[in-house]
Structure formats: structure tokens, C-alpha cells
Amino acid sequence: MAKTPAGKSDDVVADELTTDGVTRGKGRATPTRREREAANMRPLVPTDRRAANKEARAKMAAARDKARIGMANGEERYLPARDKGEQRRFVRDYVDARFSVGEALIPLMFLVILTTFLPESAVYSFIALWAFFVFTIIDSFLLGSIVTRKIKKKFGPDSVQRGTRWYAAMRAIQLRPMRLPKPQVKRWKFPT
Numbered sequence: 001m002a003k004t005p006a007g008k009s010d011d012v013v014a015d016e017l018t019t020d021g022v023t024r025g026k027g028r029a030t031p032t033r034r035e036r037e038a039a040n041m042r043p044l045v046p047t048d049r050r051a052a053n054k055e056a057r058a059k060m061a062a063a064r065d066k067a068r069i070g071m072a073n074g075e076e077r078y079l080p081a082r083d084k085g086e087q088r089r090f091v092r093d094y095v096d097a098r099f100s101v102g103e104a105l106i107p108l109m110f111l112v113i114l115t116t117f118l119p120e121s122a123v124y125s126f127i128a129l130w131a132f133f134v135f136t137i138i139d140s141f142l143l144g145s146i147v148t149r150k151i152k153k154k155f156g157p158d159s160v161q162r163g164t165r166w167y168a169a170m171r172a173i174q175l176r177p178m179r180l181p182k183p184q185v186k187r188w189k190f191p192t
Contacts, residue, residue, distance in 0.1 A: 074181035093191040095171045096183035101139040102173035140169035
């Protein structure tokens with residue numbers, strides 16, 4: 001490290017070394033160590049604990065709201081580990097773009113519960129529910145095959161992330177408005 005001439009600070013030397021006639025510098029004096037330490041001083045325990053706790057709760061609530069909104073919007077840094085990555089985004093977009101049989105499963109279950117109060121139609125509603133359940137399983141299996149094939153085509157044959165079929169099936173069974181992260185594509189607008 002080069003020594004500065006005696007009696008001159010680093011800022012003065014830097015200003016003298018400029019040859020284009022423009023003086024350069026920070027425009028303020030360098031704070032002393034005592035000034036910096038005084039600026040950083042704060043009590044270890046706050047004097048008003050209630051106010052400090054209230055402020056801490058407010059900060060945590062704001063952070064949770066920000067994370068909840070970020071997750072709902074599909075921001076990568078707020079997503080849980082199971083939803084992160086390009087392949088998972090592709091699967092979400094593909095599932096959200098199509099209509100899945102499983103989306104109607106929950107409303108149909110609710111109807112079956114209501115029809116159990118009518119004894120003459122209860123047996124038929126249970127048979128219809130089981131048939132619909134079988135169609136949902138077949139649709140989920142086909143969806144998993146389609147998504148796996150498209151991922152192999154887009155990302156390479158050896159790069160299919162583990163659990164992709166299950167991820168697609170579980171998202172397809174959920175009602176569209178209740179999915180998290182929220183659907184980012186409209187119906188029938190499949191990702192490329």
C-alpha cells in the first residue's frame with residue numbers, strides 16, 4: 001500500500017491526483033469512529049416493551065402478508081420448495097390451461113352428501129361418485145403422461161424432476177380458484 005505524504009489525508013491526495021481539473025471527493029468529512037459508534041448505539045432491551053412488541057408484531061404481520069401475496073402471485077422467492085423451478089412453473093401453467101375432470105370432484109362430493117338425505121337416490125349418487133372418481137384417476141394418469149412427455153421435449157429427456165406426475169395430478173384435482181400459487185394463465189392458453 002502506498003504511503004500518503006505527511007499531513008495529507010487520503011481524500012486530499014485523491015483530489016490532487018486528478019488531472020482533468022475537476023475536483024473529486026465525497027463532499028463530506030469522513031466520520032470518526034466515535035461518531036459511527038454513537039450512531040449505531042441502541043439499548044439492548046427497549047424501554048417500552050409493549051410498544052416494541054407491538055412494532056415487532058406489526059413487522060412480522062407485514063412480512064407474512066408480503067410473503068402470502070408473493071406466493072399467490074407465483075414469485076419464485078416466496079414459493080415453497082415443492083413449487084420452485086422452471087419445470088414446476090411449466091406444470092402449473094399446463095394444468096391451469098386445461099380443464100381437468102378432478103376440478104368437479106369436490107362439488108360432486110358435496111352433491112352426494114346432500115343426496116344422502118334422499119334414501120331412494122343415495123345408492124345411485126354413490127355409484128356416480130365412484131364412477132367419477134375412476135374418471136378422475138384416469139384423467140390424472142393421462143395428464144401426468146402428457147406433462148412428462150412435454151417436459152422431456154422442452155427441458156431434455158434426462159431432466160424430468162422427480163414427482164412431476166403427482167404434482168400435476170394434485171393441482172388438477174383442486175378447484176381452480178383455490179389453487180396456490182394462483183393460476184397465471186387463462187384457460188386453453190397452453191405454455192410453449
